[in-house]
Amino acid sequence: MIKENLDIGDRVCTVYRCNEAKVLLIQPVDDHDIEGLDSEVSYIEENAGRNFIMAAFKINDWNAELSPWQAPPVFGKEGFGNGAGKTLEYVEKALIPQIIKKYGLDENITIIIGGYSLAALFSLWAVYNSNKFKACAAASPSVWFPKWTEYAQNNSPKAEYIYLSLGDKEEKTKNKIMASVGECIKKQFEILKNRGITCTFEQNAGNHFKDADIRTAKGFVWCINK
Numbered sequence: 001m002i003k004e005n006l007d008i009g010d011r012v013c014t015v016y017r018c019n020e021a022k023v024l025l026i027q028p029v030d031d032h033d034i035e036g037l038d039s040e041v042s043y044i045e046e047n048a049g050r051n052f053i054m055a056a057f058k059i060n061d062w063n064a065e066l067s068p069w070q071a072p073p074v075f076g077k078e079g080f081g082n083g084a085g086k087t088l089e090y091v092e093k094a095l096i097p098q099i100i101k102k103y104g105l106d107e108n109i110t111i112i113i114g115g116y117s118l119a120a121l122f123s124l125w126a127v128y129n130s131n132k133f134k135a136c137a138a139a140s141p142s143v144w145f146p147k148w149t150e151y152a153q154n155n156s157p158k159a160e161y162i163y164l165s166l167g168d169k170e171e172k173t174k175n176k177i178m179a180s181v182g183e184c185i186k187k188q189f190e191i192l193k194n195r196g197i198t199c200t201f202e203q204n205a206g207n208h209f210k211d212a213d214i215r216t217a218k219g220f221v222w223c224i225n226k
Helices: 031-035 037-047 084-102 118-129 148-154 181-194 212-224
Strands: 002-008 011-017 023-029 052-058 110-116 135-139 161-167 198-204
Touching: 002 084, 011 037, 011 084, 023 031, 023 084, 023 118, 023 212, 031 037, 031 052, 031 212, 037 052, 037 212, 052 084, 084 118, 110 118, 110 212, 118 135, 118 148, 135 212, 148 181, 161 181, 161 212, 181 198, 198 212
Parallel strands: 023 052, 023 110, 110 135, 135 161, 161 198
Antiparallel strands: 002 011, 011 052
């Protein structure tokens, strides 16, 4: 894979590419995610059945730019903004078109969006609000987010395939809201199945902070191979 950094719009993007890519992967990342991108991409490359190109774009304000609506703090003092709409607009109108143009990709290339934690929730929300994405890889998504389950029950995703995962110790926390994540992801999975979406739920060993790179990679691999 060839790796390079690009400035697209007002964001830094890390691109991994190979020849004759058939799939475009989109992932919002923070500094910690960026540190694990090499191992994540290596895992995908070893296990995916099709050539791909990945565009990982930097999120500057995690709680603000990835949140679908405002919500009070769940941990610490920082609340959540409502910047997901603007972030999705960036993905649709700047990131995807420029990646397709720069690398001469097919205009109808399969596009998969995914991420980890709040970036995974954003990716889920994105496939409810855009028809750009064939699939979503939501690794340990923040489905505990206030009013998310209600939103999922009242709306339908536009993607054909959705991958969900969670660590088996993630719900074992003293924070009552975050401790609901196990119940919430089971509800999300049931909602998707009832909508007729092809989906899967994988449980991984460990808490929320274990193997984020590989967990995300596993989600992308499942989506690519559908």
